[in-house]
Amino acid sequence: NLKRFPHCLLLTRVGQFYESYFDQAPEIARLLNIKLTSRKWNGVQVPMCGFPLIHIDKHLKVLVQEHKRFVAMCEEFPRVTCGAKEFDRRVSRIITPGTLIDEPFLNPFENNYLLAISVPSNVDPISGFNHSLGLAWTDISTGEFYSRQCLLESLQDELARIAPREVILTNDFKSTPDHPVVKALVEEGSFISFVAFPHTDDIPRRVEYDHPHDVGFASHNLSAEELLGAYLRANLLEHMPTLPSPSHETALNRMQIDSHTIKALEIREGVYQGGSKGTLLGVIKRTTTSGGARLLARWLCSPSTSISEIESRQAVVASFHRHPHFRADIKEIIGDAEDIGRIVQKFLLGRGDCTDLLSVARTIDIWWAIIKRVNEEKFMKDTGTNEVKEDWRSFKTLVNQIVDLNYLSTRIRTALSTDSFVREGPTESMEGITEVEPTEGTQSFGKYQGKWMINPDFSQKLASLHRALQRFLQQKDRLERELQLQYEAPSLTLRSSPALGMHVHLSKAKRDKKQLDATPTFISISESGTTKSYFYKEWSHLGGLISETISALVLAEKEAFDILRHEVPYNAFALRRNAEILDELDVTLSFATLAAEMNFVRPRITDDSSFHVVNGRHPAVELGLLSAGRVYTPNSVEMAPTCNLHIITGPNMAGKSTFLRQTALVAVLAQVGSFVPADFATIGIVDKLFSRIGAKDDLFRDRSTFMVEMLETADILRRATPKSLVIMDEVGRGTTVKDGLALAFATVHHLTVKNQCRCLFATHFHELSDLLGWSNGISNQCAFSKVRFYCTDVVEIEDGHFTYAYRLQPGVNRESHGLKVAQLAGLPPDALSVASQTLNWLKRKEYERTTISPFCVPEITDG
Structure with a gap:
């Protein structure tokens, strides 16, 4: 196995332990911080380490999740022999970061995607940004399977959106670290696995592809899907599921958010602290199920561009929002729902157990309870305006798609003996009982009474065996009482034990053994200071019958469980579809709860270039201020085809960047179907969302802050369309004033004339307004007639202090008040005095319009 899987750490099952040997043992001992020892092998001491079976999940988390190592699991499989128990050992699965199934450390609220990328052989590494790539990705734990094609220039955006745990490339890319695909993966911090591309003839077709007729589209995606399938078969081995047909995504039905924007807006993960705290996801999340949480994260990173889809989601949100009692009832019902997506996948992988079956039954009952509660809701269809009734019809349309699976729930509950779930792992009872004798000392057969998993009436065979067992156990009880009385x-x-077989046991031998010793039918087989055991033929025969019946019952239960277990894969499509509907109900219910808590409104969605938001708010910032007892200052924005670019000026820390971000987040929330933080909103569909905010240097890749800023700006100017929304903050700040001003003007010019997109452009280059023809709020140049100017300001207070006026107003503010911010930051008074004198001197010399000799410096006075 070490030779077969040289890229893996091999863990070998030996009884109740996992062990590692030879050269891998020191490495595993170091990674897991466990003791390294040795064992004699063919007369030679070899390194060895190991740990108990019960610690496997903890150590797999360290090896796979933390250290990104591949782990080959070599398991024991009982060998059918006539003699002593023997085992065969073989590798049944290789665990990698992207192929987790049901491990306890798998995050239930996040997808664990494995992504395969197919790169055409004719892609030019230098100028191939317009070439198409094939993407295929799946979450093995849920069975979700997607594919799409994307341009090479959009690959990094897709990586940020999908957030794969592992990415598969062919071996060709091992030696090409400068290839743009590899560079994009490295840029996003993706974990890359290199594999040999499978020959088509070697690929067993386990997926039926239903591609569009576009041959180019099909070939790219088909190659990615084949690469993904081959990788899964090579690693899942005996746990390989039959993959469903992939869901094919297109760029037309989803808002494209570039990778910089997903990070800058902190949609899913915080920039500084990581995790979801303070992010859009963390702030708006009110979901109660793990599937709903995963769906919410997917929606936020790929909002819809379909007005009908958005409005259907809004209708469900509105129905929940209007009636708090109905909302509370549904929330209580779905709160107990299980993660059916992952449970169904467990059964498809052959790993489901009795507890999972009961989870399926409980969740089916929850689906039925939802339908029942919705049907009881009379006021929705009998009262209200046409809009209310139309919303309720949309709500009912969604709920009515739930497939009736009550027969499956009834069958499971009828079959399983729920009172008998007294052990931790149901699978142990179904598949782990291979002997009828207890393994811990000597015990009575009474422990088998009431401990069975399957109800006796599930089949005639089980019922007959249970009746026989009860009859034998009753005979055993009668025999035991008779012997106690007859022999005092x-x-x-x-009792029965592996060592002594069927035997008569005395726990107080000194007192009770006299008559038994004198009777020849009792043959002494074991004796200690206080106990004694005898062989007794009648009990040996009866105990044998009990043992045979228990063995037959164990096998019959396994057969019955296998029948039940196959019910789940048979109904997998319906179960998954119902789970998807429940997830959508959970997310829309979350939106309604959020809207009620934070006074969100339902936006109107249009197909034009309008963007009108009255008193919009940044949800994360508002929540942070409210928790501190402060009030958020809302701001409005109105863009239309005749005025689609706004120049925002004003002091540092006066809310310009927050306003830009809140506008973008309002667009995201509107197009996922949520209500938005505003008093009123009309949003024209945004096909692409871009941001140029908060660049920092990238020294590892030899990129200065200014280079990063220009790369992001170039990407926006190249890709933005008239239906896009762009927010840009301080473009050109990383170079000289003249160069920066020129670049800022060129960027605005290109966005207005070429891209013609909606844009908010914040800047401290006050001269930019003059270049754009600012004059009392009206642009004089025809080329920039669509540009409007807004600003923030500060308000001076009598005692020399000041406060920010965060509300935007028309106009241009030529004061950045940088010295005031420096004062707030605690700059020493002497330094502030020098800065103030220098600023006054520069103003007198009209620094911006004259050339100053390097020897002509301002005169600074002490004080």
Whole structure:
């Protein structure tokens, strides 16, 4: 196995332990911080380490999640022999970061995607940004399977959106670290696995592809899907599921958010602290199910561009929002729902157990309870305006898609003996019982009473075996009482053990053994200071019958469980579809709860270039201020085809960047179907969302802050369309004033004349307004007639202090008040005095319009 899987760490099952040997043992001992020892092998001491079976999940998390290592699991499989118990050992699965199934450390609220990328052989590494790539990705734990094609220039955006745990490339890319695909993966911090591309003839077709007729589209995606399938078969081995047909995504039905914007807007993960705290996801999340949480994250990173889809979601949100009691009832019902997507996948992988079956039954009951509660809701269809009734019809349309699976729930509940779930792992009872004798000392057969998983009436065979077992156990009880009375031995019991077989046991031998010793039918087989055991033929025969019946019952239960277990894969499509509907109900219910808590409104969605938001708010910033007892200052924005670019000026820390971000987040929330933080909103569909905010240097890749800024700006100017929304903050700040001003003007010019997109452009280059023809709020030049100017300001207070006026107003503010911000930051008074004198001197010399000799410096006075 070490030779077969040289790229893996090999863990070998030995009884109740996992062990590692030879050269891998020191590495595993170091990674897991466990003791390294040695074992004699063919007369030679070899390194060895190991740990108990119960610690496997903890150590897999360290090896796979933290250290990104591949782990080959070599398991024991009982060998059918006539003699002693023997095992065969073989690798049944290779665990990688992207192929987790049901491990306890798998985050239930996040997808664990494995992504394969197919790169055409004719892609030019230098100028191939317009070439198409094939993408295929799946979450093995849920069975979700997607594919799409994308341009090479959009690959990094797709990586940020999908957030794969592992990415697969062919071996060709091992030696090409400068290839743009590899560079994009490195840029996003993706974990890359290199594999040999499978020959088509070697690929067993386990997926039926239903591609569009576009041959180019099909070939790119088909190659990615084949690469993904081959990788899964090579690693899942005996746990390989039959993959469903992939869901094919297109760029036309989803808002494209570039990778910089997903990070800058902190949609899913915080920029500074990581995690979801303070992010859009963390702030708006009110979901109660793990599937709903995963769906919410997917929606936020790929909002819809379909007006009908958005409005259907809004209708469900509105129905929940209007009636708090109905909302509370549904929330309570779905709160107990299980993660059916992952449970169904467990059964498809052959890993489901009795507890999972009961989870399926409980969730089916929850689906039925939802339908029942919705049907009881009379006021929705009998009262209200046409809009209310139309919303309720949309709500009912969604709920009515739930497939009736009550027969499956009834069958599971009828079959399983729920009172008998007294062990931690149901699978152990179904598949782990291979012997009828207890393994811990000597015990009575009474422990088998009431401990069965399947109800006796599930089949005639089970019922007959249970009746026989009860009859034999009753005979055993009668025999035990008769022997106790006949031989005056109150401590006598009839027992079985692996060492002694069927035997008569005395727990108080000194008191009770006299008559038994004198009877030849009792043959002494074991004795200690206080106990004694005998062989007794009648009990040996009866105990044998009990043992045979228990063995038959164990096998019959396994057969019955296998029948039940196959019910789930048979109904997998319906179960998954119902789970998807429940997830959507959970997310829309979350939106309604959020809207009620934070006074969000339902936006109107249009197909034009309008963008009108009255008193919009940044949801994360508002929540942070409210928790501190402060009030958020809302701001409005109105863009239309005749005025689609706004220049925003004003002091530092006066809310310009927050306003830009809140506008973008309002667009995201509107197009996922949520209500938005505003008093009124009309949003024209945004096909692409871009931001140029908060650049920082990238020294590892030899990129200065200014280079990063220009790369992001170039990407926006190249890709933005008339239906896009762009927010840009301080373009050109990383170079000289003249160069920066020129670049800022060129960027605005290109966005207005070429891209013609909606844009908010914040800047401290006050001269930019003059270049754009600012004059009392009206642009004089025809080329910039669509540009409007807004600003923030500060308000001076009598005692020399000041406060910010965060509300935007028409106009241009030529004061950035940088010295005031420096004062707030605690700059020493002497330094502030020098800065103030220098600023006054520069103003007198009209620094911006004259050339100053390097030897002509301002005169600074002490004080």
